[in-house]
Amino acid sequence: MSPAPLALTGGDPAGVGPELALKAWVARGAAGLPPFIAIADARMLRDLARTLGLDVPVEEAMPETAAGVFARALPVLPLGLPHAARPGNPDPATAAGTIRSIETAVALVQAGRARAVVTNPIAKHVLYEAGFLHPGHTEFLAALAGDPPPLPVMMLWSEGLAVVPVTVHIPLSEVPRALTEDLIVETGRIVARELQTRFRVANPRLALAGLNPHAGENGTMGQEDDAVIRPAVERLLAEGIAVRGPVPADTLFHARARATYDAVLAMYHDQALIPIKTIAFDEAVNVTLGLPFVRTSPDHGTAFDIAGQGIARPDSLIAALRLAGRLTEPGLP
Ligand SMILES: NC(=O)C1=CN([C@@H]2O[C@H](COP(=O)(O)OP(=O)(O)OC[C@H]3O[C@@H](n4cnc5c(N)ncnc54)[C@H](O)[C@@H]3O)[C@@H](O)[C@H]2O)C=CC1
Numbered sequence: 034m035s036p037a038p039l040a041l042t043g044g045d046p047a048g049v050g051p052e053l054a055l056k057a058w059v060a061r062g063a064a065g066l067p068p069f070i071a072i073a074d075a076r077m078l079r080d081l082a083r084t085l086g087l088d089v090p091v092e093e094a095m096p097e098t099a100a101g102v103f104a105r106a107l108p109v110l111p112l113g114l115p116h117a118a119r120p121g122n123p124d125p126a127t128a129a130g131t132i133r134s135i136e137t138a139v140a141l142v143q144a145g146r147a148r149a150v151v152t153n154p155i156a157k158h159v160l161y162e163a164g165f166l167h168p169g170h171t172e173f174l175a176a177l178a179g180d181p182p183p184l185p186v187m188m189l190w191s192e193g194l195a196v197v198p199v200t201v202h203i204p205l206s207e208v209p210r211a212l213t214e215d216l217i218v219e220t221g222r223i224v225a226r227e228l229q230t231r232f233r234v235a236n237p238r239l240a241l242a243g244l245n246p247h248a249g250e251n252g253t254m255g256q257e258d259d260a261v262i263r264p265a266v267e268r269l270l271a272e273g274i275a276v277r278g279p280v281p282a283d284t285l286f287h288a289r290a291r292a293t294y295d296a297v298l299a300m301y302h303d304q305a306l307i308p309i310k311t312i313a314f315d316e317a318v319n320v321t322l323g324l325p326f327v328r329t330s331p332d333h334g335t336a337f338d339i340a341g342q343g344i345a346r347p348d349s350l351i352a353a354l355r356l357a358g359r360l361t362e363p364g365l366p
């Protein structure tokens with residue numbers, strides 16, 4: 034029987050996702066990618082390939098036939114919903130198809146018909162306009178994973194740096210309230226466990242960034258570092274997890290500092306994502322930890338400003354496909 038493919042979602046059809054799927058297929062041999070099946074609109078992909086001058090045959094397939102098709106054509110599992118838009122012109126009417134694509138990918142993995150979920154970027158605000166109730170993929174995937182949903186943990190990973198925002202898509206003003214000792218401890222446990230089991234880091238070393246300047250400067254520049262982060266560090270240490278912090282965030286990401294840990298737990302979205310996107314924008318991968326299946330994604334968004342122009346770089350999607358393959362190699366949980 035053919036090996037199960039990776040399930041690649043369509044993402045927002047007005048963004049760069051469809052173009053990246055075509056380019057990743059073109060690069061499949063050179064990049065050593067495992068077979069993947071796009072869950073999308075085959076006609077839209079064919080039209081886009083023609084417009085961009087990409088020599089990509091598109092063939093409708095089922096997960097069971099995808100690996101066989103993959104050598105000669107991009108296998109596509111039809112969505113059965115409208116999922117085409119003018120590049121750069123997002124339309125909430127496509128939201129149902131975008132969501133269906135994600136749901137289908139998860140259902141395929143849960144049924145053992147695909148090995149992992151790889152998502153193309155969605156524009157959150159477009160889905161919100163159509164009534165989508167989850168902040169992003171991360172939380173939606175957790176809801177699809179089980180009831181009650183597991184705590185999903187966002188990790189942005191590259192060869193040289195891995196970062197985890199403990200709080201994610203919330204306004205900065207809400208971060209201090211959302212940042213609890215329990216949330217930090219549970220996030221640290223999941224990161225340490227999955228670095229060990231999935232990423233094969235024998236003894237993962239975590240660094241926890243401080244929230245305030247100078248990690249609070251002994252409580253004179255904010256209370257959270259001493260009142261919330263330090264007790265969380267002590268609890269994780271008591272569980273045998275190699276962790277230190279709160280470390281002042283401004284000196285945590287230079288080259289020598291990066292050699293001292295395997296992942297940083299950052300306290301809010303941009304504290305985590307600015308350093309990794311600065312260092313590794315084209316290579317970094319967004320991985321969701323804490324789920325009963327593997328999900329990866331490019332680190333970037335829909336890039337509406339360049340969609341349809343043929344200039345989007347597929348590197349991060351290729352890295353996401355490669356990492357999903359690696360994290361689902363036989364023998365891993
Ligand atoms: N995993 C996901 O689904 C993600 C979705 N988003 C969504 O994307 C939308 C747009 O977000 P932005 O902040 O504008 O970030 P963005 O990553 O879409 O774009 C930022 C800049 O990077 C460039 N860029 C992005 N990907 C590129 C690629 N593959 N090749 C060349 N250049 C590229 C864009 O042209 C733009 O100048 C938002 O609605 C956000 O919700 C953002 C991040 C991740």
Ligand SMILES: NCC(=O)COP(=O)(O)O
Pocket residue numbers: 168169170171172306319330
């Ligand atoms: N900024 C990262 C991001 O937006 C990814 O979110 P998600 O859709 O993977 O939850």
